[in-house]
Amino acid sequence: MEERFVTWGTFKEKQKVLIALELKKENYKVDIFTFDESIANKTFVDDMMNAWAKGGALVFPEGTLKIERPLSEDSLLPDDLRVEKTGKIRNLQNEWAYLLLTEKLVESIVEEIKDIKEKVFNSSTYIKDTFEQTKNIWEKILDHRRERNINNDKVNELKAEVNAIFDRLKELRNEENKKFGDQAELISNTLKAKIAEAIEAINKNGSAKELFEQLKELRTDINKLTLRKPSREDLHKYLDEAFDLLKNRRNIRDTKVNDKRIHDLTEIIHKLEKSLDFDKKDLDFNKRKTNDKNVNQLEAKLREAKIKMLEEKVNSKAEKLLDVKNTLQEVLDKNK
Numbered sequence: 001m002e003e004r005f006v007t008w009g010t011f012k013e014k015q016k017v018l019i020a021l022e023l024k025k026e027n028y029k030v031d032i033f034t035f036d037e038s039i040a041n042k043t044f045v046d047d048m049m050n051a052w053a054k055g056g057a058l059v060f061p062e063g064t065l066k067i068e069r070p071l072s073e074d075s076l077l078p079d080d081l082r083v084e085k086t087g088k089i090r091n092l093q094n095e096w097a098y099l100l101l102t103e104k105l106v107e108s109i110v111e112e113i114k115d116i117k118e119k120v121f122n123s124s125t126y127i128k129d130t131f132e133q134t135k136n137i138w139e140k141i142l143d144h145r146r147e148r149n150i151n152n153d154k155v156n157e158l159k160a161e162v163n164a165i166f167d168r169l170k171e172l173r174n175e176e177n178k179k180f181g182d183q184a185e186l187i188s189n190t191l192k193a194k195i196a197e198a199i200e201a202i203n204k205n206g207s208a209k210e211l212f213e214q215l216k217e218l219r220t221d222i223n224k225l226t227l228r229k230p231s232r233e234d235l236h237k238y239l240d241e242a243f244d245l246l247k248n249r250r251n252i253r254d255t256k257v258n259d260k261r262i263h264d265l266t267e268i269i270h271k272l273e274k275s276l277d278f279d280k281k282d283l284d285f286n287k288r289k290t291n292d293k294n295v296n297q298l299e300a301k302l303r304e305a306k307i308k309m310l311e312e313k314v315n316s317k318a319e320k321l322l323d324v325k326n327t328l329q330e331v332l333d334k335n336k
Contacts, residue, residue, distance in 0.1 A: 003099075004053045005092055009083035019083060020048060021076070023096050025103065030076060030096070032067040039063045071097055102149050112137055113161050120165050126172035129288075134169070136294065138162045188231040192238060194218055199242050202249055209332060215242055216266075223273055258331060265328040272321040279317065283310040 003023040011017045011034060018035040035044070039061045052058040069076060076093040083089060116134055123130075141158050144150045150158075198214055222235045243266065247259055286307050290300070 002053070002092075003096070004055065005088075006048045006053045007083050007085055007088070009077075009081055012080045013082060017081075018045060018048065019077075019081060020052065021089075021092070023071075023099075025100060028071050028100055030069050030071055032069060032077065032081070033060065034065045034067070034081070035061070036063060071100065105144065106150060106154060109137065109141060109158065110161075113158065113165070117161065117165050120168045120172075123172065126169060126176045131166075131169050134162060134165050185231070187225055188227060188235060191218065191222060191225075191235050195235070195238050195242055199245060202242065202245050205249070208246060208249070211246055212332065215239060215246065216269075219270060220273065223270075223277060258334070262328065262331055265324055265331065268324050269321065269328065272317055272324065276314065276317045276321060279310055279314050283307065283314055286310065 003025075005021045007019055009017055009019045016037045018037070018040040020033040020035070022031045022033070024031055040048075044061065047056075047058055067078060069078070071093065076089050077083065116130060116137070120127075120130055120134075138159075141150065141155060141162070145152070145155045195215075195218060198211055198218070202211055218239055219236075222232060222239065227235070243263075247263065286303055290303060290307070
């Protein structure tokens with residue numbers, strides 16, 4: 001996009017002058033130079049049109065007048081300057097305004113990437129929010145490329161910076177996964193040992209009520225603690241075996257109807273606890289996102305609506321969970 005323009009015009013509608021415009025990006029202004037026809041000979045005019053206008057250097061003659069105008073003015077030229085190509089001047093003003101806005105946009109993106117990069121490369125732990133932040137800024141860059149606000153060369157430069165951030169995040173996540181794997185294995189082994197103790201107590205005719213409560217607590221621990229999916233599934237399977245063993249050792253007076261009801265209520269409690277935990281995490285995530293300054297008003301209202309919906313779901317499930325637990329306790333008390 002051209003940043004200089006030269007044309008003929010008039011000063012105060014009488015005096016013919018050569019007018020030269022030059023965009024000054026650093027202060028969002030335009031320098032306007034005027035040359036009286038008496039000092040603008042053919043050689044100078046040709047040099048202005050063919051060399052200076054394309055970015056070349058040129059010494060201006062004595063008698064050159066200079067005016068500085070903000071790009072935000074309604075009209076780029078002052079009232080006493082007139083040109084025949086008024087449409088060209090208006091288009092030029094719009095193009096320059098657009099150019100400066102896109103450059104400002106790129107500067108803000110570059111600064112944001114710089115902040116993220118500094119944060120990531122100075123961190124020793126993986127931060128999921130930083131990954132989301134980097135992903136969002138890359139999606140923003142692609143959106144602006146589609147809208148032709150950022151050219152492909154600049155996008156490729158930004159892509160290299162973003163990829164460096166993603167590579168570093170991947171390193172941090174791999175390191176964290178290794179630590180997590182070691183810790184998860186230790187937790188899993190501890191829970192397995194507790195289930196084994198419960199099974200041993202069941203075989204030794206321990207208190208059914210106490211053992212049932214103990215197994216319930218273990219189920220809660222498995223759901224809450226940070227574990228790998230295969231380990232969690234194995235623990236649930238092992239715990240289900242303990243529940244089945246306890247159920248099969250029920251006193252003769254425990255009817256099949258009550259046994260089935262206890263099992264069903266326990267399953268309902270398990271599913272409700274799992275669902276409630278998921279909704280709570282979703283609610284916490286959306287509450288944290290309310291501080292995101294990159295969302296517009298519509299997105300903010302949408303998130304508020306989602307938070308209200310999730311709060312209602314959490315409260316409703318919590319009430320239902322309490323009701324089912326009370327029902328289960330009543331059934332257990334009858335079987336004493």
